[in-house]
Amino acid sequence: MADIENKEKKWFYSDVVKEHFMSPKNIAMEETDVEEISPNGMGEVGSPACGDVMKMWLKIEDDRIKACRWKTFGCASAIASTSMLSVMVTEKEGVKIEDALKIRPGDILERLHGLPTVKIHCSVLGDQALRAAINDYFRNSDQKERMVDLRKA
């Protein structure tokens, strides 16, 4: 009995996770969803833990993230955490790049009210795609000196 209860706890999904999984925010379902933000940064990363892939597009203006779109072949946890991340980086008229780079998977988990322990690596996928997209923006806008180390996500 205790075993079953522990297993249930291990696979507990908060209401916030369910909401973001059922109606993901800023997801790119069609190419036009990406085109409408005229992105100037794109990042694509894969998870060494599970092999899933995440792609993210950003529109950056005045050093703020004005819009974000993403698409993944990852699981429900990757969908929920990247949906939340996309909200976090675009809220309040767009978060400044330097502040977006300070966001860590732990911050996403806090906003999601947690994820099952075995699913925590899924929240890293969006975080790394964000960094890759920001680096792409730096590369495209002649600011290579600002590029960040993707391994530090």
Ligand code: FES
């Ligand atoms: S299991 Fe691959 S992203 Fe979640």
